[in-house]
Amino acid sequence: MKTLFENALLQLKRAVAVQSFDPAFIVRLSFPHREIRGHIPLLRDDGTLQMVEYYRVQHNNWRGPYKGGIRFHEQTDIEEVKALAFWMTLKCAVADLPMGGGKGGATINPKEFSSGELERLSRAWMRALVDVVGPDKDVPAPDVNTTPQIMAWMADEYATITGDRSGAVITGKPVEHGGSLGRDRATARGGFEVFEALRESLELPQRCRLVIQGFGNAGEHAAEFFFHAGHQIVGVSDSKGAVVNPDGFDIAALSAHKHQTGSVAGFAGGKDFVGSILEVENEVLVPAALENQITKENVSRLKTKIILELANGPTTPEADDELFVAGVPVIPDILANSGGVTVSAYEWEQNKKGEHWSEADVVEKLKKTIQIQAQAIFERSQILKTDLRRAAFVIALERLEQASPF
Ligand code: GLU
Numbered sequence: 001m002k003t004l005f006e007n008a009l010l011q012l013k014r015a016v017a018v019q020s021f022d023p024a025f026i027v028r029l030s031f032p033h034r035e036i037r038g039h040i041p042l043l044r045d046d047g048t049l050q051m052v053e054y055y056r057v058q059h060n061n062w063r064g065p066y067k068g069g070i071r072f073h074e075q076t077d078i079e080e081v082k083a084l085a086f087w088m089t090l091k092c093a094v095a096d097l098p099m100g101g102g103k104g105g106a107t108i109n110p111k112e113f114s115s116g117e118l119e120r121l122s123r124a125w126m127r128a129l130v131d132v133v134g135p136d137k138d139v140p141a142p143d144v145n146t147t148p149q150i151m152a153w154m155a156d157e158y159a160t161i162t163g164d165r166s167g168a169v170i171t172g173k174p175v176e177h178g179g180s181l182g183r184d185r186a187t188a189r190g191g192f193e194v195f196e197a198l199r200e201s202l203e204l205p206q207r208c209r210l211v212i213q214g215f216g217n218a219g220e221h222a223a224e225f226f227f228h229a230g231h232q233i234v235g236v237s238d239s240k241g242a243v244v245n246p247d248g249f250d251i252a253a254l255s256a257h258k259h260q261t262g263s264v265a266g267f268a269g270g271k272d273f274v275g276s277i278l279e280v281e282n283e284v285l286v287p288a289a290l291e292n293q294i295t296k297e298n299v300s301r302l303k304t305k306i307i308l309e310l311a312n313g314p315t316t317p318e319a320d321d322e323l324f325v326a327g328v329p330v331i332p333d334i335l336a337n338s339g340g341v342t343v344s345a346y347e348w349e350q351n352k353k354g355e356h357w358s359e360a361d362v363v364e365k366l367k368k369t370i371q372i373q374a375q376a377i378f379e380r381s382q383i384l385k386t387d388l389r390r391a392a393f394v395i396a397l398e399r400l401e402q403a404s405p406f
Helices: 004-016 023-029 078-094 114-131 148-162 186-198 217-228 252-260 317-326 338-353 359-383 388-403
Strands: 033-041 049-060 066-072 101-106 138-142 209-213 234-238 241-244 284-287 306-308
Touching: 004 078, 004 209, 004 388, 023 388, 033 114, 049 066, 049 114, 049 138, 049 284, 066 078, 066 338, 078 101, 078 338, 078 388, 101 114, 101 138, 101 306, 114 148, 138 148, 138 338, 186 217, 186 306, 186 338, 186 359, 209 217, 217 234, 217 252, 217 284, 234 252, 252 338, 338 359, 359 388
Parallel strands: 066 101, 066 138, 209 234, 209 284, 284 306
Antiparallel strands: 033 049, 049 101, 234 241
């Protein structure tokens, strides 16, 4: 099996096959600037010591400070973080933000940690990296399993050590601790706006059936946006189970069930589903969980018209090739989930300037930029007669090449 980073480089290779770039520029982009890993000694509540492996990969900063989230997950490793950092470089260029790409993580299952343990770990993570992050160096943010509260602990640790209380070192903070209005729903909102911007071009009906894999920050809020716009959510899964309803769920009731029980499974407004939720019939398939979900093994069993990637890296390059031949468009992660980092960049800008923008302003600005980038990528895919991922890569690479100091 290829590593996630090898898959990311295969995507790069697919893109430069449709439009050529200076090979030396492509080689430089194929290596991260810096990879940091180490171990945090964490004192557990029961008095035992756990050595937690942590990471920060700074992939590229030609366009601005490294930018990207921190993932707390038991399967996270350096190869995954490297790939995610690479995608952040591309994503920030697609969104035309003045930021580069980075990613961080720690190999733990946070669900097994108390709040006190998580606070100690989060503060230690920031202490370990305090010299290499900063508002003009590297600006982390949330990712899988990391919350606004975790960002607040990290921001406070940074402020305690450096004296910089602007908050601009990290984004996705709670609003009362310098976070931006609209950041919590920004990934989902961005995904919805991309879909709206491309719906007619992709010849989709006004009312679509959606299947959403993952009911975390991205998946749950996406379900709300699509539901309120009149679409039907007919299948949802999370790490504990899955549920379907061919007539569509009542999303507020499903969310309430998830928050009460910890899973979508067992929801009375649908039927528990055993098997792969990805294979349930729909018009819009939304992977919103982890990477490597749509592969050459299951791609032929999908029953969908388009894929909207709210997760990072859910589709392998082999599956991409088959989907392209089959005429199933994939709205790629670096566009589809770019709303999160876009509002993160707004948060960073507000913190740096000491400003507070209204939610309406944030939403309007996000919507405009998403529409512009989505349209540009769609048009480029038509011109190059290629898929949306290759078109998005080509546009990002052009912007990165302009910023390249070489
Ligand atoms: N973790 C999110 C992503 O993968 C957001 C990153 C950020 O806000 O910096 O895009």
